[in-house]
Amino acid sequence: MALLDGKTILVTGVLTESSIAFHVARLAQEQGASVVLTAFGRAAKITSAIARRLPQAAPVIELDASNQEDFDALSTRVGEHTDQLDGVLHSIGFAPRGAFDFMNASWEDVAPALQISAYSLKALAKGAEPLMKPGGALVGLTLDASIAWPGYDWMGVAKAAFESTNRYCARDLGPKGIRCNLVAAGPIRTTAAKSIPAFDRFAQWGEHSPLGWDISDPSPAAKACVALMSDWFPATTGEIVHVDGGFHAVGD
Numbered sequence: 001m002a003l004l005d006g007k008t009i010l011v012t013g014v015l016t017e018s019s020i021a022f023h024v025a026r027l028a029q030e031q032g033a034s035v036v037l038t039a040f041g042r043a044a045k046i047t048s049a050i051a052r053r054l055p056q057a058a059p060v061i062e063l064d065a066s067n068q069e070d071f072d073a074l075s076t077r078v079g080e081h082t083d084q085l086d087g088v089l090h091s092i093g094f095a096p097r098g099a100f101d102f103m104n105a106s107w108e109d110v111a112p113a114l115q116i117s118a119y120s121l122k123a124l125a126k127g128a129e130p131l132m133k134p135g136g137a138l139v140g141l142t143l144d145a146s147i148a149w150p151g152y153d154w155m156g157v158a159k160a161a162f163e164s165t166n167r168y169c170a171r172d173l174g175p176k177g178i179r180c181n182l183v184a185a186g187p188i189r190t191t192a193a194k195s196i197p198a199f200d201r202f203a204q205w206g207e208h209s210p211l212g213w214d215i216s217d218p219s220p221a222a223k224a225c226v227a228l229m230s231d232w233f234p235a236t237t238g239e240i241v242h243v244d245g246g247f248h249a250v251g252d
């Protein structure tokens, strides 16, 4: 039996084939799941084209994380394709360029980062909840926010808020049998990563990781997301699983 046999998963954040979400969607299908994707704005055309490159073409619905109306309409839009969601992947991150300059960033730079990269986890959980049953799982992606990284700046602050949001989601959805967990991935070369001005400074990650780390391989993070959506983590919630080659565990 495959890990996600009979399950239906909502996957946000597929932009290109390099997106971590694309690999979660691919692996989820390979593990027996049906997949519905979300896309937003001008990227929707690209996402629809990429959706056809999955093992099975997946339907795409609209979701702009800065638009509350989209969250309000989420269960109706998903409901056109399935009457139940067993898993939901949050793979959305955005911060304006000014947010990557900590001391000079304005609130106008910071507010969208917090809304789209952190608050959206709660909004997604609430939007998907009407279709979720006990045993369901919400999974998101973070870059370990317990320290201040060079060049990550207000995106790092947004990730800290995101990690806290995950714990509150776990608190409030746990009584309904819904688990909420994050994967703290090491750096992966994606579109979002390229927009981080200091991303290249992460290139040495593998040298400081006991297991090494391949910046061009999203599959370890994607596998962890699929595992967390499966029935094999039935008593785990509010957790952050590091998938970083072990970087977080060792001193330099």
Ligand code: NAD
Pocket (backbone or CB within 6 Å): 012, 013, 014, 015, 016, 018, 019, 020, 021, 039, 040, 043, 063, 064, 065, 066, 090, 091, 092, 093, 094, 116, 141, 142, 143, 184, 185, 186, 187, 188, 189, 190, 191, 192, 193
């Ligand atoms: P990506 O660029 O492929 O994915 C980011 C996604 O966010 C895109 O699909 C984009 O369309 C979506 N998005 C941006 N603004 C949005 C909005 N207003 N509404 C809806 N969607 C919106 O890059 P990725 O690296 O796969 O990023 C996915 C997640 O993984 C992000 O949360 C990111 O912070 C996290 N992450 C990435 C890395 C890395 O090094 N790439 C490491 C750890 C965590």
